[in-house]
Amino acid sequence: MTTTDGPDQPDEPDEPEGADPGLHDFVRHRDLLFTIAYEITGSVADAEDVVQESYLRWRDASSGPEIRNPRAYLARIATRQALNRMRSNARRREDYVGSWLPEPLVTAPDVADDAVLADSVSMAMMVVLDSLTPDERAVFVLREVFAFGHEEIAEAIGKTPVAVRQIAHRARSGVQAHRPPVHAQTPQAKQVAERFLCAATTGKLQDLLDVLAPDVVLISDAGGKRQANPHPVVTADRVGRFLLGIQAKSADGQIRFDPVLVNGRPGVLAYLDGVLDTVMTWDIVDGRIAAIYLMRNPDKVGAAGTAHSVSR
Numbered sequence: 001m002t003t004t005d006g007p008d009q010p011d012e013p014d015e016p017e018g019a020d021p022g023l024h025d026f027v028r029h030r031d032l033l034f035t036i037a038y039e040i041t042g043s044v045a046d047a048e049d050v051v052q053e054s055y056l057r058w059r060d061a062s063s064g065p066e067i068r069n070p071r072a073y074l075a076r077i078a079t080r081q082a083l084n085r086m087r088s089n090a091r092r093r094e095d096y097v098g099s100w101l102p103e104p105l106v107t108a109p110d111v112a113d114d115a116v117l118a119d120s121v122s123m124a125m126m127v128v129l130d131s132l133t134p135d136e137r138a139v140f141v142l143r144e145v146f147a148f149g150h151e152e153i154a155e156a157i158g159k160t161p162v163a164v165r166q167i168a169h170r171a172r173s174g175v176q177a178h179r180p181p182v183h184a185q186t187p188q189a190k191q192v193a194e195r196f197l198c199a200a201t202t203g204k205l206q207d208l209l210d211v212l213a214p215d216v217v218l219i220s221d222a223g224g225k226r227q228a229n230p231h232p233v234v235t236a237d238r239v240g241r242f243l244l245g246i247q248a249k250s251a252d253g254q255i256r257f258d259p260v261l262v263n264g265r266p267g268v269l270a271y272l273d274g275v276l277d278t279v280m281t282w283d284i285v286d287g288r289i290a291a292i293y294l295m296r297n298p299d300k301v302g303a304a305g306t307a308h309s310v311s312r
Contacts, residue, residue: 022062025070026055031311032071032146033078035121038310039141040082040134042102042126044303046089050081057081072152079138079156086134097224099232101293102126103300104279106269107261108309117312118264120145123293124283126263127219128178132171139164140171146312181285189284193266196282196289197257200243208243212236213288218243223297226277239292250277260307269304279304 030051037050054077067073093100102123111118119125120141129137138157142148143164150161150168159167192211199207218239222228227249233242256271267281279301283291295301 022058025062025067026058026074029071029074031309033074034308035117035310035312036075036078036141036146037082038105039120039126039129039145040079040138041085041089042130043085043089044103044105044308046082046085048303050078050085053081054078072148075142075146075148076152076156079142080158083134083138083157086137097222098228098230099219099221100130101219101221101295101300102130102263104267104281104293104295104304105263105310106279106304106307107264108307109261111261111264111310114312116145117310121264121310122283123263123265123281124180124291125175127293128175128180131178132174135159135167136171136174139167140175143168144172144175180283180291188287190266192284192287192289193282197268200247201255201257203244203247205240205244208240209236211289212239213285213290216288216290216292218292218294220294221297221300223299225298226296228294228296243292260304262304264310276301276305 033051033054034047037047038044041047041050054074057077058074061067061073061077062070104123105121107118107121111121129140132140135157139153142153142156143150148156150164153159153168154161154164157164195207196211199211214236215234216236216239218229218233220228220233227246229242233239250272253273256274258269258271260267260269262268262279262281265281265283267279269276270278270280277296279295281293282289295304
């Protein structure tokens with residue numbers, strides 16, 4: 001179940017004793033709907049809104065004739081709502097200041113039980129999905145992650161099955177062309193992450209360089225509201241100095257790091273004087289950190305205080 005503690009929690013009910021079968025179906029697939037919406041929109045807030053909207057539409061639809069495949073029907077509703085949100089947010093993306101990253105998703109520990117699901121919500125994959133068109137993104141997510149058939153996807157996005165097959169081919173090619181070689185998490189990867197955090201907090205440049213890949217890339221998203229480099233920072237030396245610069249400027253405050261899973265991968269929540277300041281995660285390749293993602297936009301870190309369950 002998607003869990004939120006804040007005031008923006010969708011108000012669809014948990015299933016009470018004796019609830020109607022329609023509500024039972026919705027509750028059973030709620031995490032699935034949230035995951036579909038997040039992977040399509042790249043936004044936790046939008047995904048939560050899509051779940052709420054899907055509930056309202058499902059409540060009306062389930063009171064009529066029996067729906068033979070509730071999972072596919074609910075996914076269709078969520079996909080349409082997610083695509084509508086993507087299109088309505090297009091202008092906001094065009095006017096955005098600096099680099100754009102998907103909104104970070106703090107995931108529950110059980111995401112590690114499904115390697116395909118964990119990979120599909122990883123920040124590296126979410127960045128790649130941003131390179132696709134809305135239709136390509138929806139088709140790729142529904143087909144490759146959730147294994148819906150072409151006919152079911154066609155109903156969800158308003159295309160013919162033939163068109164869906166063509167879109168799926170383009171989407172797979174686009175993902176393969178841009179997807180970095182991120183390795184699965186291992187005990188060695190955990191050690192690398194611990195060394196990285198230790199070096200970053202103690203201010204030792206050489207220790208940082210020892211865990212960064214020579215061509216490491218750092219992307220920071222602050223939306224023009226906090227300090228961040230508007231363009232990706234590349235090479236170990238530049239990334240290391242950039243990170244130590246941020247650490248030095250925060251030295252007057254009290255910093256606390258809370259380890260969490262960010263988009264299915266190890267990451268941290270950085271609190272400055274008790275206020276969530278930065279969400280960070282990284283990709284590890286061949287025992288070194290190959291990419292770092294820093295989310296500093298206060299509009300995007302707000303939901304990071306609560307873990308969400310994702311599901312296929």
